Amino acid sequence: MxxxxxxxxxxxxxxxxxxxxxxxxxxxxxxxxxxxxxxxxxxxxxxxxxxxxxxxxxxxxxxxxxxxxxxxxxxxxxxxxxxxxxxxxxxxxxxxxxxxxxxxxxxxxxxxxxxxxxxxxxxxxxxxxxxxxxxxxxxxxxxxxxxxxxxITRHRVTAQRMVSLPGDEPLRNDDNGHPVNRMFADVDQDEPEVYAEPGFEAEVGSFNLFAYLSRSPVTWNPSVVSVCRESLYCPTTEEYILPIIHGNDRAEWFVQLSDEITWDVEDRDTGRKRAKVVMKAGDVAAMPSDIRHQGYSPKRSMLLVWENASLKIPQLISSGQFPTQPVDF
Amino acid sequence: MAYETRLASLMNYQKGRVDVIDDDPKNYAFSNIFEVASLAKPFEQVAVAKNFEYVLEAVRAEGTSGWRAATHDQSALVLDGQVEFTFKTLADGHPLPDSGSGGVPEEAAGTLMGRVLARRGHLTLLPAGRAYRLASPAPAVVLIQTVAGPDTQFRWAEICQTA
Structure with missing residues (x-):
């Protein structure tokens, strides 16, 4: 080298x-x-x-x-x-x-x-x-x-607390250039019923995440929609093939919200094949920190990518202080 | 061409799987939220994902929960059914766990802040330092984004693919 x-x-x-x-x-x-x-x-x-x-x-x-x-x-x-x-x-x-x-x-x-x-x-x-x-x-x-x-210079959604809250990332709609995607025409667009007492509008909040995702104009582009300390919900809509092969420096988790994705999983450092993970709506799977993965989505699907954004993690894992798999049982 | 978006529910879900080539399926902690909720008691908080201190909890909402609160923001994604969230202020000085949610006695839940009626696909903020409760007349499924706490249940060997 x-x-x-x-x-x-x-x-x-x-x-x-x-x-x-x-x-x-x-x-x-x-x-x-x-x-x-x-x-x-x-x-x-x-x-x-x-x-x-x-x-x-x-x-x-x-x-x-x-x-x-x-x-x-x-x-x-x-x-x-x-x-x-x-x-x-x-x-x-x-x-x-x-x-x-x-x-x-x-x-x-x-x-x-x-x-x-x-x-x-x-x-x-x-x-x-x-x-x-x-x-x-x-x-x-x-x-x-x-x-x-x-x-190529689109705004990347990075909510500070949660999409739709006052002062945070706005909802998507026809008027702001986000029509419903052709493959999500059947996704309900109803919004939750929110009744906030005066003075509590910034804390009593809810939005239709599925409708929000149905209006995403892009694919394979995780965007932050809600935050719990360093825990980030990064949902994305997927169609065809993930254009990169993502090699992990930390575990990340996938929650399949709709439809189906097949993941090819290889050893991160050598490319040796390790597994195929077939995910359907409601499935949850970890991607360990010593693998690389590429997804295949035959129909546009909704995937919740869940990340821990802590900057401490790569060093903890590479030094062996924390295992490569997030759960030991 | 008309496309059908395949969602899932307690009554109608299909589970995928890990097809191992050269690995241990336990490395992927593969489970299904609806299967976990179908086997859970109402309002048990069963971890289906964990990343250091953070967890995602699958909750079967059925009936009315007790009041709960956390020191940090959480979120609740309804994946099946309809859930009413009620929010109240929390009495000053009421003790809470450092992480995750804890139970709150009725008398510690104060002024009504508001309500949210959420259905499948709706994501609701559970704000830090506020009391909340969930109510659903029929079984519903909620995914909570939170930090592991005293009431988080870990059942990996029961819920995950092992072979």
Missing amino acids: TLTGATPHGEVHEPNEFGYKSFSLGEFHFSRDEYFAYVRWPTGHHVMSADAFLRALQRDVAWEFFYGIVNFDGVVGTVNHYGTVDLFAGRYNDAYRRAELDHVENIETPVIKATFAAILSDWTNEGFDPFASPEETGSAFGPKNGDNDAA
Whole structure:
């Protein structure tokens, strides 16, 4: 494995014959043509379909590198150290590791975020929305054709206490640009009956979470809707395939609220297959902190992702002070 | 094309499973909220998920609960049936557990703050330092987002897939 010592910085290069700029980040180099994204590093190179690359990049940017590892595929990705980020190639791929062809660079979060956001902006054409399901967006392919910055810089919902409370994240409705999704047309839109005595309106609150989710315009994008200290409810609507393979640095939990998702679970560090988890409405499952997972949702479904946001956890688990599975019985 | 959103209920749920390739199914603590609630007594708080001190509790709401309160915010997601939440102020100095919810005697629940009538899919705030109770004439299912407390029941070996 190679590991650079200097603090990497980003560089932008002139557009190529297809109209796309290329980018350097330390010793990594990113370029694209009509169909593919190319990643080069001192000991290797990699190619991904441009649409898959942009869908993964969109999540990494929007989620601020999320919890743990965001694998774009089985070769390239990022590790969040909450202040810095590892950009890697082959680090979590057994073959690359054995051949010593893997490469990692640790980068200040603002630097990598700025470069990734610039790639996302330049490579996303008008009409392609990396957050949307494949059935609900245009093509990512072809020569450079405009941009879609409105779609790739959407507001990410992060409730401070609970959606719908005064001063907190608002409800979704037709008027604020959130129509009911085509696959959730049968979801009841009735709101709870809330009777707050004068002076208690900020504390007596309730909303229809299922209706709220039915109006989500994006897929595979957990958003915070309620908070209990560091416990975060991060529900999301899922359709087709999770565009990244999420490697855990802590356990997270899934509560399937509707329909069905199948999860492929692999060893976090090697990619060795460990299990398939089939989740139906009402099912609850933990994703342990030593795995990586990718979900498949044949019909748009509602998934409650439950996270513990404590910054202490990665160190507690990596040092062995806490087991990789959240429950021991 | 018309799509059908598949929700579940106490009377109609299907359970998925962990198909192991090279692992122990217990690592996934796989359970089903409706199955847990179907086997629980009214208002037992059975943990179906745990992440350090935090838990999600499955509750079968049937009849009227006692008054409860916590020092921190909680939330209640109704997954089946209809539940009425009533909120009151809490008498100054009434002792509460450091984490999770605790019982509150009737006399410690003071001024009415309001009510919420919630049905399937509705998420309700259970505000910190306030008394609340749940009422449902028919069996309902609620998922509570909270911190493990003295009344949290841990039954992993009974509720989770083990093989």
